[in-house]
Amino acid sequence: MRDFQKPGRSTVFAMNGMCATSHPLAAQTAVRVLDGGGNAVDAAIAAAMVLNTCEPQMTGLGGDMFALVRKPGEPVRGLNGSGRAPAGLSAEALRAEGLAAIPADHPAAITVPGAVDGFCALHEAFGSRGLDELLAPAIRHAEEGVPVAPRTAFDWSIGVDLLAPSAGAAYSIDGRAPAPGEVFRAPGQAEVLRRIAVRGRAGFYEGEVAADMLAALRAIGGTHTEADLDAARADWVEPLSLDYKGRRLIELPPNGQGAAAMLLCNILKEFDLAALDPFGAERAHLEAEATKLAYDARNRFVADPRHATRVGHLLSADTSRGLAKLVQPRSVIADPAPLSEAVHRDTVYLTVVDRDRMAVSLIYSIFRKFGSGHASDRFGILFHNRGSGFNLIEGHPNEAGPGKRPMHTIIPAMLEEPDGSLVPFGVMGGAYQAAGHSRFATNVVDYGMDLQDAIDGPRCFAVDGELRVERGYAPAVHDALAALGHRVVVPEEPIGGAQAIRIDEARGVLEGASDPRKDGIALGL
16 A cells, blocks of 8 residues: 555546546546446547547557457457558668668658557457447547647657658647647547548548558658558457466567567566565666566567567577576676667557456557658648568568568556456556566566556666666665666656556456556546
8 A cells, every 4th residue: 555645646446447548538538438338449449549639649540559358258369450561661672771770760660550450350349339439539639629738748849859841730839849738639630530430441541541641651752552551451369378476467479579578577487576675776687687688589589470480489488597597696788789770668558447347458559759750641640660660680580571560569468367357457668568567567466566556666677778767766776776787877758657457356346557657547437
């Protein structure tokens, strides 16, 4: 239980439904859908579409999505709604340009948006309300506008200079980021949502919207065609699962980095975490070193599902035991060399549980702040830059290529507990997400934290030759980590963000938590 004399958040409890998101209007939308008889998938779709306007620097229709869905008594189902590279993408041609990696604003970084088809597939499989009803709140907010929330305004101010002229008019105010409380409107997006509400995926991948996207992409040198848009299809996939000290961690298979989160948990399982101070230097050092090893493996093996042939190796106990032996208590391992432009921090995650205990864990992103920075002219659809997650190493599983999906950082998750309770959760923050999943799971399992405490606690992340350590750690911890050889840096931005809900089987209640690093909230019904 938190100290009520200090700033903090209380865990939210409810019985008949719950949503946790990074923006209050989205959470409110989801709860209203639940209260009106919609199910968890209906609520998740409605909330995600509202986030397009609430957090346009983080997500949008031009992005990708992934989801895990569990209906009581049925296996967890996984959905890969990530887009593929256009048929005209050539790693050889990019190498001939002198590129060693795909720059974040290069037209080759723009893979075909997969999210809209993903949401339509999710709705077709599980939805109980019409798309017109579910998209109505998002259409209204896009037209009437949304007052920009404080964290969103902060992120916007950092990302506004990344906007190309094609996007600047739609996503800035006279070239600047909006201040907290200023109203942002997206009328073009409202028009696109109307078309999707009537025609489903065809309202986006065909007709005027498709023509608008293709004209903009061709104008900046993209090879994208009508056939590429037509080929955009989400895939239902078999989730991965891992036993972590009696709990079952559920992740999606590649091209996402869920296998890296599992490998990291497996490495940490070789150590007695519970004996360490959860927010002390020893745990931070151990986690940093294990993260470097797990991410090095990720960079080598995680790729398009057709090319990621070493998933079994990543999840092998022999692999994790061997890597754990490389962790030294008093020395620092060098960072793995990055093989792409895949470091970013911008994503939205939401989770919804309904009165029947259907659970949704959903993540949705345009990658870097404002994605590629490019947008279509008529409707203002921001294009993501997920293709910068490819590398250009000839023969590598994640080498850029036609029709391939790049290595993806965004990953939804669930944690199944011994008594049958289920925790759908996710951690935003780009490359941090695999480490964030491990941090959340170990906070809950090894340290017995409730969901809100597990999310609130300070974070650190070893990346780019630095150990980024939030101010929530005591100064003595910063000093101790530096003494071990870490290049300790206090990051400009908080590390990640998280949402979680527990379906408490024993008590018959829902427990929700939302990260104070974001603008969001957990709301119950």
